[in-house]
Amino acid sequence: MNRRNFFTFLSTSAAAYAIPTRLPFEELKHFNCSNLFEEKKSAEVRLHGSEFEAYKQLSSKIKSVKSIVGYGHFNLIGFDEMLRVGKNYSKVGTFTPQEIALYESIFYESASKYGFYGEKVLANVTDEIKKSDTVKIPRTGHYLFKTDSVDMYEKIRKEVGHNIILTSGVRGITKQMDLFLTKIVRSYGNISIASRSLAPAGYSFHGIGDFDVGKVGFGYKNFTSEFAHTDEFKRLIDTGYVNIRYTKDNPFGVRYEPWHIKVT
Ligand SMILES: [Zn+2]
Numbered sequence: 001m002n003r004r005n006f007f008t009f010l011s012t013s014a015a016a017y018a019i020p021t022r023l024p025f026e027e028l029k030h031f032n033c034s035n036l037f038e039e040k041k042s043a044e045v046r047l048h049g050s051e052f053e054a055y056k057q058l059s060s061k062i063k064s065v066k067s068i069v070g071y072g073h074f075n076l077i078g079f080d081e082m083l084r085v086g087k088n089y090s091k092v093g094t095f096t097p098q099e100i101a102l103y104e105s106i107f108y109e110s111a112s113k114y115g116f117y118g119e120k121v122l123a124n125v126t127d128e129i130k131k132s133d134t135v136k137i138p139r140t141g142h143y144l145f146k147t148d149s150v151d152m153y154e155k156i157r158k159e160v161g162h163n164i165i166l167t168s169g170v171r172g173i174t175k176q177m178d179l180f181l182t183k184i185v186r187s188y189g190n191i192s193i194a195s196r197s198l199a200p201a202g203y204s205f206h207g208i209g210d211f212d213v214g215k216v217g218f219g220y221k222n223f224t225s226e227f228a229h230t231d232e233f234k235r236l237i238d239t240g241y242v243n244i245r246y247t248k249d250n251p252f253g254v255r256y257e258p259w260h261i262k263v264t
Contacts, residue, residue: 045114047189055189058099059181064092066178072141075175078128079103082174103177107201116195118252122173122202129172129207142169142211149209149263156213156242156261160235167214167222167259171206197255209263210245228258 047055065085066074077085086095095103107125111118134143135150144150144166153166171179180201183194199205206212214222215232227233236242246257 044190044192047184047191052189054098054102055181056185058102059178059185061086061092061095061099062174062178062181065174068092072136072143074178075141075143075170076129076131076134076172077174078172079126079174080128106177106180107173109200111195111200111203114191114195115253116200116203118199118203118254120202121205122207125173125202127173127202127207129170134170137166137169140166140169142166144169144211145209145263149211152242152261152263153211153213156236156239159239160232163216164213164232164236165216166211168206168212170211171204173201173207176204176207177201196253199254205245205260205262205264211261211263212257212259213261214259222259225256225258228256233258 062082065077065082068085068089068091069077069081083095083100086092104125111120131143134145136143137153144153149169156164176199179198180194183198184191187193204210212223213236214227215230218227218230221227243262244258245260245262246252246254248256250256
């Protein structure tokens with residue numbers, strides 16, 4: 001089944017779902033998901049036309065969920081809570097079977113197809129972050145997992161100083177999907193480029209303990225290689241116990257991320 005037929009199938013099968021529900025993954029298995037993506041000789045995978053439009057629509061719908069639940073809590077919500085918000089708020093609207101199927105197909109697609117070689121850390125689209133396993137870090141809008149991540153963060157702040165701050169902590173599947181889709185849209189549909197600067201949903205270690213730090217007042221530069229030239233970064237490395245997850249020339253197909261602290 002080619003991609004166009006896949007989408008045609010989804011739209012014609014919509015009537016079969018009187019109550020919008022999740023398209024069971026068992027059914028998705030009948031499709032050859034690799035056909036969802038156009039693979040080129042260059043290994044760059046890029047979306048076109050109606051497929052790209054469907055991604056953009058899903059991205060904007062997930063953002064409207066964020067506007068309802070708030071920036072902080074959005075970091076933690078799972079797939080089912082996202083669907084509930086859609087159903088309960090007309091401003092968002094119920095997720096259609098096509099949107100749900102697209103979300104699931106993106107989640108279950110093997111990321112190596114478009115050049116991301118990291119391991120999957122959250123296996124199921126419905127995997128959730130338990131709020132009780134996390135701690136909200138004041139003045140950041142972010143959460144960290146209790147014990148290991150919080151301990152590491154507090155140790156860093158004690159040694160490097162309060163000029164270093166959490167810029168992104170726990171991220172559930174919905175938040176990672178939001179970031180990944182945003183990156184795809186900004187990359188004009190080039191999924192390969194998007195996955196070089198952001199792990200696809202399910203593949204991010206933010207889902208199990210890693211976090212990002214930055215220099216207070218450094219803004220977006222905290223997410224560029226410029227962070228590696230700050231005194232704060234130097235002191236971070238000088239502690240001797242802080243490890244960076246994505247080093248230069250890492251084997252995962254990910255850019256150098258000096259701000260991303262490996263915990264797990
Ligand atoms: Zn990170």
